[in-house]
Amino acid sequence: MSRFTLRLAVLIAVLALVGAPFLLGAFTITLMNYVGIYALVAIGLALLTGVGGLVSFGQAAFVGLAAYSSAWVTALNGGSPWIGLLLGIVITCAVAFILGLITLRLQGHYLSLSTIAWGLAIGFLFGNVEGLGKHNGIASIPPISIGSVSLVESWQIYYLIWAVVCVVLLLVYNLLDSRIGRAMRALRGGNTLVESLGINVFWIKVTCFVFAAFLAALSGWLYAHLSRFISPTPFEPLMGIEYLMMAMVGGAGSPIGGVIGAAIVTLLKNFVQDYLHYIIPSGTGQLEVVAYAGLFIVFLQYARGGVVAWVQQYLPATAIPRPSQATPLARRDKPAAGTPLLKVDQAERRFGGLIAVNKVSFDVNAGEILGLIGPNGAGKSTMFNLLTGALQTNSGSITFAGKDITRTRQSNIAQAGIARTFQHVKLRPKMTLLDNVMLGAYPRTHTGLFSGLFRLNRAEEASARYDALQQLERVGLGDKPFELAGNLPLGNQRILEIARALAADPVLLVLDEPAAGLRRGEKQQLAALLKSLRDNDKLTILLVEHDMEFVMGLVDRLVVMDFGEKLIEGQPEAVREDPRVQEAYLGGTA
Numbered sequence: 053m054s055r056f057t058l059r060l061a062v063l064i065a066v067l068a069l070v071g072a073p074f075l076l077g078a079f080t081i082t083l084m085n086y087v088g089i090y091a092l093v094a095i096g097l098a099l100l101t102g103v104g105g106l107v108s109f110g111q112a113a114f115v116g117l118a119a120y121s122s123a124w125v126t127a128l129n130g131g132s133p134w135i136g137l138l139l140g141i142v143i144t145c146a147v148a149f150i151l152g153l154i155t156l157r158l159q160g161h162y163l164s165l166s167t168i169a170w171g172l173a174i175g176f177l178f179g180n181v182e183g184l185g186k187h188n189g190i191a192s193i194p195p196i197s198i199g200s201v202s203l204v205e206s207w208q209i210y211y212l213i214w215a216v217v218c219v220v221l222l223l224v225y226n227l228l229d230s231r232i233g234r235a236m237r238a239l240r241g242g243n244t245l246v247e248s249l250g251i252n253v254f255w256i257k258v259t260c261f262v263f264a265a266f267l268a269a270l271s272g273w274l275y276a277h278l279s280r281f282i283s284p285t286p287f288e289p290l291m292g293i294e295y296l297m298m299a300m301v302g303g304a305g306s307p308i309g310g311v312i313g314a315a316i317v318t319l320l321k322n323f324v325q326d327y328l329h330y331i332i333p334s335g336t337g338q339l340e341v342v343a344y345a346g347l348f349i350v351f352l353q354y355a356r357g358g359v360v361a362w363v364q365q366y367l368p369a370t371a372i373p374r375p376s377q378a379t380p381l382a383r384r385d386k387p388a389a390g391t392p393l394l395k396v397d398q399a400e401r402r403f404g405g406l407i408a409v410n411k412v413s414f415d416v417n418a419g420e421i422l423g424l425i426g427p428n429g430a431g432k433s434t435m436f437n438l439l440t441g442a443l444q445t446n447s448g449s450i451t452f453a454g455k456d457i458t459r460t461r462q463s464n465i466a467q468a469g470i471a472r473t474f475q476h477v478k479l480r481p482k483m484t485l486l487d488n489v490m491l492g493a494y495p496r497t498h499t500g501l502f503s504g505l506f507r508l509n510r511a512e513e514a515s516a517r518y519d520a521l522q523q524l525e526r527v528g529l530g531d532k533p534f535e536l537a538g539n540l541p542l543g544n545q546r547i548l549e550i551a552r553a554l555a556a557d558p559v560l561l562v563l564d565e566p567a568a569g570l571r572r573g574e575k576q577q578l579a580a581l582l583k584s585l586r587d588n589d590k591l592t593i594l595l596v597e598h599d600m601e602f603v604m605g606l607v608d609r610l611v612v613m614d615f616g617e618k619l620i621e622g623q624p625e626a627v628r629e630d631p632r633v634q635e636a637y638l639g640g641t642a
């Protein structure tokens with residue numbers, strides 16, 4: 053799809069929204085009002101669950117917090133709905149922030165279960181606090197006024213609701229295309245990679261969580277002043293599940309999918325309620341819930357990725373212009389060649405009874421390529437994980453650029469200038485090559501949530517994008533920056549990891565089996581690239597590699613490990629000739 057077609061589609065959608073009250077009846081407009089209100093929550097969930105992989109059943113409670121806050125300000129205390137909005141946002145975001153601090157360190161289903169727990173707890177409060185009307189709720193909530201216009205009629209508040217939805221959509225798409233948004237998109241698929249890129253996973257999760265709660269607060273405020281009466285029921289976890297369904301039906305991970313999902317689920321519910329009694333005339337009782345659940349299961353069977361993903365497969369990809377030249381991002385000063393850079397001193401790591409790394413010591417000097425070799429299971433990858441902070445040492449110390457990093461958090465080590473690749477490639481397959489490499493530039497960029505939302509980050513984004521493209525070109529992948537990373541063959545995925553690591557402008561590059569899966573010609577190109585990084589960019593490189601021909605022709609020094617211990621270190625030739633190495637690693641065949 054061309055950009056023009058996309059803009060035209062957006063324009064038609066906006067015109068249709070503007071014209072709807074002139075063409076549709078009051079009932080349909082009221083229904084659309086609820087769709088818009090639910091859509092705000094579903095957009096938040098698309099971000100939280102679809103993009104960030106954090107499944108929350110508790111969003112209805114956040115909607116309720118804002119609705120009750122505004123009802124308390126207006127109906128019970130005679131205040132303005134705008135003060136109600138402010139209080140609703142502050143209370144909801146504060147509660148989300150505190151809950152996030154407590155629960156977001158939990159992983160997988162533990163996190164989801166915790167959202168049910170606090171969803172229930174908050175819902176319980178609404179029905180039991182004396183000052184909030186208990187189960188009778190709060191009535192006589194005034195309409196929202198803009199200047200002298202009171203939004204009493206459903207078509208009046210319709211324009212406010214859908215203006216909010218459109219602005220939110222625009223902001224969320226801006227966010228997803230920003231530094232923080234990329235970090236949110238990278239959350240899905242595990243923390244190790246994200247932390248290794250210098251991104252503080254926990255704070256990105258908290259940001260995502262609070263932002264989704266903020267959208268729920270907007271929804272709650274609009275809900276209270278549309279319904280003019282609130283009770284605890286719409287804010288219980290059952291509604292939380294419905295919000296999750298909306299996000300999933302529309303297309304988890306797609307903000308516009310949130311709107312589509314809200315429309316489908318709301319209309320479907322309405323349809324089932326209206327027509328089920330024709331099929332079962334003897335009284336349907338709660339049967340519509342069953343029918344509704346059945347339809348939902350059928351839907352998930354045939355369009356599991358949601359409506360947006362289903363439609364997208366038939367649409368041509370949106371053409372994206374190639375990044376144009378921009379001011380380069382600032383680069384780090386590299387230490388002078390030969391100065392001590394990394395010192396591993398008596399590092400030890402145990403896994404239960406197994407000592408994977410046993411009191412290993414070695415130094416790396418600036419500007420050298422050091423190879424770490426050894427037979428399978430010798431402890432090389434564990435050593436890499438220790439010095440990049442992915443694992444903690446049981447004893448011993450690691451010093452980088454004069455600072456003790458033994459207990460330093462992985463993301464802080466990355467920010468200090470160590471960039472890495474992984475033995476088992478870690479990429480974000482659904483993100484483009486360019487986005488994957490731009491993730492690497494995270495520690496070199498600084499714009500935050502608000503800059504991303506309001507596109508105040510353009511200059512920095514342009515620089516990061518251009519820098520990332522240069523790194524892609526450098527490793528030989530510059531011809532397809534908008535290809536999805538998952539479409540690359542494994543060898544190229546390893547090379548893409550190197551481009552991502554280079555985008556961090558590291559001082560020390562740590563490569564775990566970079567040549568695995570490469571053809572002979574590609575290995576030669578890789579060796580030439582690594583030498584050029586050392587000679588021209590003053591980069592220090594530490595690599596694990598099994599391909600002896602590749603290693604011997606590349607490294608300045610070797611450290612050999614066996615059974616978790618350091619066997620020997622020295623020049624490649626000396627190491628090759630050492631009988632202990634031949635015995636342990638080369639099996640006497642070198």
Ligand SMILES: Nc1ncnc2c1ncn2[C@@H]1O[C@H](COP(=O)(O)OP(=O)(O)OP(=O)(O)O)[C@@H](O)[C@H]1O
Pocket residue numbers: 403406408426427428429430431432433434435475
């Ligand atoms: N997370 C873990 N839990 C338990 N044992 C582990 C873990 N990671 C590594 N090990 C064990 O530690 C030892 C060293 O593993 P490591 O992956 O560091 O070796 P390696 O030299 O990188 O091997 P290879 O070349 O095969 O990748 C092995 O016996 C491995 O099974």
